[in-house]
Amino acid sequence: RDLARGIHPAVLTDRGLDAALSAVASRCTVPVEVTVELDSRPAPAIEGIAYFTVSELLQNVSKHSRARSASVDVWRAEDRLMIQVVDDGVGGARLDGGTGMRGLAERLDAVDGLFVVDSPPGGPTTVTAELPWRDRTDGPGTPGGGAHGRSAPGRR
Template structure:
């Protein structure tokens, strides 16, 4: 797909900072990557984070959120938390299910933990490909 210019030019740290700043809920961002992942993994990570932050803005009634991105020996990990009302369900609707499908296309997984009353924690695990 087409990547935003900031992602192509400056990588995930800058691109995620940009979308976090646009979120209607204050987002604390932490990015700890030794190098840039493969463009396809970088694009899917950006898209996933963007969609999840939009969901927080639209549905969570949260006051704060965190977005953490880090590398393990074999995976790129993305975790987004909010202190909202919870109740997000990947089996209901198409948004989270679509993200899970997109991640699955590169052997990634999406885990949603969102009990009624909150908080919501969404973790995406993607294969690390440099």
């Protein structure tokens, strides 16, 4: 958490996930559609982990997927910050295939998050990450909350 707090890019600190993820997506080697549907900003540590997770996933898309396009969706489902990155590449991404994906899974697990990879050979690849929602005003370790976020039925 301290690492995420200490190295936030300025655009994330100043303008939030939508602007920061759009900037990351613009550097990807394939076109990326970014949709962020949040009524408020999560705590800086959670926002930072979300940013770095998407950033690393889009680097993987650029390096390994041979995709023609990708999408990033971010939304809140009650007390969870949901992230989904999808690409139309060749698939075959695995948690045990190297340190990158495993490291992401471990980073999310450390904050009671989840990280799921669905990437059959031939594609597409869908990575879903969940982080606990903590409001910007919550103290350390205090779950953010309530059920005033929107649910997301029908997501990929």
